[in-house]
Amino acid sequence: MPNLEEILEKYPFVQRDNLISILQDVQSEFGFLSEEAVVKVGKYLDLPTSKIYGVATFYHHFRFKTKGKYHIRVCNGSSCHVNLNSQIIREIEKRTEVKNEEVTKDGLFSLEETTCMATCGEGPVMAVNEEYFTNLTIKKVAEIIDSFKRLEE
Numbered sequence: 001m002p003n004l005e006e007i008l009e010k011y012p013f014v015q016r017d018n019l020i021s022i023l024q025d026v027q028s029e030f031g032f033l034s035e036e037a038v039v040k041v042g043k044y045l046d047l048p049t050s051k052i053y054g055v056a057t058f059y060h061h062f063r064f065k066t067k068g069k070y071h072i073r074v075c076n077g078s079s080c081h082v083n084l085n086s087q088i089i090r091e092i093e094k095r096t097e098v099k100n101e102e103v104t105k106d107g108l109f110s111l112e113e114t115t116c117m118a119t120c121g122e123g124p125v126m127a128v129n130e131e132y133f134t135n136l137t138i139k140k141v142a143e144i145i146d147s148f149k150r151l152e153e
């Protein structure tokens, strides 16, 4: 696993135009943008950290917190909302003991409420890492999360 310096070395010509590419590389390598990484990138590009946070928060795919081994994304979009996704979210919170943007103490689960996940016709929808689960019910959510817990027994 390369460290942050190795990522920065890929951009020998220090140009602020590289900011997004550098942040994407950092997130792809570490899973999120840590405060330490933001400060180092800022020093490298001679940009204030406030500018970097401003740019990174504009693009919704950047994260500032680490993820769990099983990162759960659940749709909080309006179509899923009509299909009672709030009950689904409460069930996920209950089963994993994490709330939005949190990670369990053992690092297994993290939760992220997202905007539309582009499968509105099959909502409510959630994903665990890259695997999608659609037409969710409370019972189905419980089974899905329990199946991931069992993988760790």
Ligand code: FES
Pocket: 075, 076, 077, 078, 079, 080, 081, 115, 116, 117, 118, 119, 120, 121, 123, 124, 125
């Ligand atoms: S609103 Fe949930 S998938 Fe579109």
